[in-house]
Amino acid sequence: MPSSQQSAQPSAPAGRAPAPASVDGANPATGAALDLSQDVTTLTAAICDIESVSHDEARLADAIEAALRPLEHLEVTRDGNTVVARTSLGRAERIVLAGHIDTVPLTTVPNLPTRNVNGELWGRGTVDMKGGVAVMLRVAAELTEPTRDLTFLFYECEEIEATYNGLARIAETAPQLLEGDFAVLLEPTNGGIEGGCKGTLRVEIVTQGIAAHSARPWKGHNAIHDAAAVLSRLTAYEAETVTIDGLDYHEALQAVGIAGGIAGNVVPDSCTVTVNYRYAPDKNTEEAFAHVRQVFDGFDVSLTDAADGARPGLQLPAARAFIDALGVPVNPKEGWTDVARFSALGIPAVNFGPGDPNLAHMDDERCPVEQYASAEAALMRWLA
Amino acid sequence: MPSSQQSAQPSAPAGRAPAPASVDGANPATGAALDLSQDVTTLTAAICDIESVSHDEARLADAIEAALRPLEHLEVTRDGNTVVARTSLGRAERIVLAGHIDTVPLTTVPNLPTRNVNGELWGRGTVDMKGGVAVMLRVAAELTEPTRDLTFLFYECEEIEATYNGLARIAETAPQLLEGDFAVLLEPTNGGIEGGCKGTLRVEIVTQGIAAHSARPWKGHNAIHDAAAVLSRLTAYEAETVTIDGLDYHEALQAVGIAGGIAGNVVPDSCTVTVNYRYAPDKNTEEAFAHVRQVFDGFDVSLTDAADGARPGLQLPAARAFIDALGVPVNPKEGWTDVARFSALGIPAVNFGPGDPNLAHMDDERCPVEQYASAEAALMRWLA
Numbered sequence: 001m002p003s004s005q006q007s008a009q010p011s012a013p014a015g016r017a018p019a020p021a022s023v024d025g026a027n028p029a030t031g032a033a034l035d036l037s038q039d040v041t042t043l044t045a046a047i048c049d050i051e052s053v054s055h056d057e058a059r060l061a062d063a064i065e066a067a068l069r070p071l072e073h074l075e076v077t078r079d080g081n082t083v084v085a086r087t088s089l090g091r092a093e094r095i096v097l098a099g100h101i102d103t104v105p106l107t108t109v110p111n112l113p114t115r116n117v118n119g120e121l122w123g124r125g126t127v128d129m130k131g132g133v134a135v136m137l138r139v140a141a142e143l144t145e146p147t148r149d150l151t152f153l154f155y156e157c158e159e160i161e162a163t164y165n166g167l168a169r170i171a172e173t174a175p176q177l178l179e180g181d182f183a184v185l186l187e188p189t190n191g192g193i194e195g196g197c198k199g200t201l202r203v204e205i206v207t208q209g210i211a212a213h214s215a216r217p218w219k220g221h222n223a224i225h226d227a228a229a230v231l232s233r234l235t236a237y238e239a240e241t242v243t244i245d246g247l248d249y250h251e252a253l254q255a256v257g258i259a260g261g262i263a264g265n266v267v268p269d270s271c272t273v274t275v276n277y278r279y280a281p282d283k284n285t286e287e288a289f290a291h292v293r294q295v296f297d298g299f300d301v302s303l304t305d306a307a308d309g310a311r312p313g314l315q316l317p318a319a320r321a322f323i324d325a326l327g328v329p330v331n332p333k334e335g336w337t338d339v340a341r342f343s344a345l346g347i348p349a350v351n352f353g354p355g356d357p358n359l360a361h362m363d364d365e366r367c368p369v370e371q372y373a374s375a376e377a378a379l380m381r382w383l384a
Numbered sequence: 385m386p387s388s389q390q391s392a393q394p395s396a397p398a399g400r401a402p403a404p405a406s407v408d409g410a411n412p413a414t415g416a417a418l419d420l421s422q423d424v425t426t427l428t429a430a431i432c433d434i435e436s437v438s439h440d441e442a443r444l445a446d447a448i449e450a451a452l453r454p455l456e457h458l459e460v461t462r463d464g465n466t467v468v469a470r471t472s473l474g475r476a477e478r479i480v481l482a483g484h485i486d487t488v489p490l491t492t493v494p495n496l497p498t499r500n501v502n503g504e505l506w507g508r509g510t511v512d513m514k515g516g517v518a519v520m521l522r523v524a525a526e527l528t529e530p531t532r533d534l535t536f537l538f539y540e541c542e543e544i545e546a547t548y549n550g551l552a553r554i555a556e557t558a559p560q561l562l563e564g565d566f567a568v569l570l571e572p573t574n575g576g577i578e579g580g581c582k583g584t585l586r587v588e589i590v591t592q593g594i595a596a597h598s599a600r601p602w603k604g605h606n607a608i609h610d611a612a613a614v615l616s617r618l619t620a621y622e623a624e625t626v627t628i629d630g631l632d633y634h635e636a637l638q639a640v641g642i643a644g645g646i647a648g649n650v651v652p653d654s655c656t657v658t659v660n661y662r663y664a665p666d667k668n669t670e671e672a673f674a675h676v677r678q679v680f681d682g683f684d685v686s687l688t689d690a691a692d693g694a695r696p697g698l699q700l701p702a703a704r705a706f707i708d709a710l711g712v713p714v715n716p717k718e719g720w721t722d723v724a725r726f727s728a729l730g731i732p733a734v735n736f737g738p739g740d741p742n743l744a745h746m747d748d749e750r751c752p753v754e755q756y757a758s759a760e761a762a763l764m765r766w767l768a
Contacts, residue, residue, distance in 0.1 A: 200599070216719070222638055224615065224618075225618050231608065232616065254606055255645075259642065261641030266640060273608075334599045
């Protein structure tokens with residue numbers, strides 16, 4: 001929704017508290033301002049309090065653009081609701097710091113504005129991932145002379161279908177804006193570094209039967225019964241653990257859906273098992289699909305979607321320097337993330353950001369505020 | 385829909401042919417008349433041409449009531465759209481002839497009015513079961529002095545949920561109207577006799593898991609994988625054949641539905657397998673459910689619905705006399721039918737009627753007209 005429409009019809013549900021004072025000087029009817037000189041926790045709260053559910057990021061993108069435009073060491077580009085800011089200091093290396101600015105929807109009783117309770121900031125976005133966005137803005141404002149050239153990417157629509165993803169769009173339409181030697185995605189990692197990510201593909205395995213009245217099943221053939229063998233192969237399957245750059249990626253092959261049946265008195269003529277394979281980043285889609293076909297040899301297996309993972313690339317000098325500077329634990333990323341998009345561009349990437357990923361999207365989303373400060377401090381150590 | 389409303393708004397789709405001449409003297413706007421002196425094929429066509437999809441039987445019930453009221457040897461009772469007609473001749477035995485007057489909906493291009501093509505009558509109801517209804521009306525009109533007292537039951541809403549079934553309602557509210565020594569349900573049996581029927585019950589077997597991200601399945605537990613054991617027991621199950629009164633009832637235990645899954649990236653926390661057990665009429669629901677629980681011992685099994693079957697009762701004198709008089713093949717009824725409702729009232733019952741049951745409900749529903757005549761002749765042989 002364009003911000004002009006949003007301004008005309010502010011959508012404040014009855015009973016919602018007014019916008020908090022931390023949005024300094026903001027006029028909710030015309031847009032919000034962000035003061036990048038504030039401490040990172042206050043800035044995180046201010047960013048969270050500008051609601052930006054996917055497809056509705058215009059007001060936050062406006063605020064980020066407005067805060068960065070005055071900074072003379074940055075060249076700012078706006079594309080849709082995605083904002084890119086870059087230094088051009090002629091450094092030997094370029095680092096990309098990236099974070100999405102959208103969130104999943106608020107809870108039924110809206111979990112905004114943010115509340116600071118006993119040192120934890122509560123509310124939508126406090127984990128996924130407006131703390132990371134605040135850290136990026138702090139680094140962008142403070143480090144006018146970073147040791148490496150920096151690209152800051154604030155992008156839209158990460159939480160929904162990939163077709164709307166701002167990072168994917170820029171990678172397609174203006175890849176030069178994403179050039180770099182190494183990328184850090186500030187998704188929540190509980191303060192550690194998570195390297196690479198597993199790939200993911202889904203297949204549908206369909207068994208075909210012949211419909212008949214269930215009182216006379218010998219006139220048909222039961223497709224659900226045939227799915228017994230599909231499920232048995234799944235339960236017997238032993239997933240591999242693959243070690244890459246010292247990180248252990250645990251593969252997984254799981255049924256995520258099953259559906260069959262016509263009516264309560266009919267022998268079903270079809271049953272579909274949907275299987276999700278999460279595979280280590282030593283494989284591409286083709287190899288992973290070949291493996292799944294082998295597991296379900298003899299069945300009708302069709303690929304419905306796939307996204308390759310990303311190797312951690314931790315042996316690369318830029319990654320080593322990052323890990324050494326931060327001195328925090330390094331773990332594999334089990335889930336698929338947008339680091340794979342950087343990997344596809346040939347840019348090694350890791351996840352590093354404040355917040356416990358297990359609390360992302362949850363009703364009780366919250367983050368200890370010291371994680372914001374320590375993430376900011378870690379990046380400053382590395383880049384100052 | 386009450387017939388007065390239907391008369392005010394005749395629902396004749398564009399392109400439908402006008403009501404055929406065989407509805408002798410009928411005025412579609414005010415009701416149709418039935419001439420019971422016509423041959424049974426002409427009468428069947430006339431009855432089919434009075435549309436009577438379930439819940440919309442008023443016009444046909446009106447016509448049946450109007451045709452029977454003038455017959456002095458019958459006492460006619462109307463209850464909703466169900467019509468009962470009885471002789472009271474003080475005979476030693478009473479026979480109930482029963483048939484439902486509703487049909488399933490017409491085909492998209494309406495399969496009415498009926499067409500007689502090369503000796504087959506085509507159209508909705510020609511098999512299920514207006515041929516049987518016509519035979520009943522012919523017997524009711526012709527046999528003013530039957531050898532046994534007769535009860536004719538023309539009932540509504542057999543093709544839909546049991547809660548609307550006219551036979552079930554009369555059995556509940558006026559069981560004395562259904563009293564008898566033996567019942568014949570004129571459902572299509574292709575001219576043979578089908579004795580008794582199997583019972584049916586459905587259970588839901590639910591496996592419980594723990595939801596988790598499918599990239600980290602070790603944090604959850606996959607309920608669909610647990611359903612593998614449920615399906616394996618089904619595929620390993622060997623159904624019994626039970627012989628009663630010389631008829632072989634083939635039991636069956638079939639999955640008729642399966643559903644599980646939350647999203648393409650979530651380990652599912654629940655999977656439900658719906659299983660239909662068709663059991664021989666030597667068992668009641670309780671015994672049948674106990675058997676199913678034993679088959680799925682260790683799983684969460686809940687009964688969702690059940691209907692006992694009916695023993696054929698072919699050893700009873702009234703049944704033997706019927707079989708001897710007709711001289712047609714006797715087979716078990718594998719599916720559940722309303723004969724079970726008579727069985728529950730203590731009245732042995734069989735199915736006997738014109739039409740191939742495999743063509744019931746089909747787009748190409750049709751019946752060789754000689755089956756109407758031979759069914760009528762068989763009942764006349766027995767009862768005259």
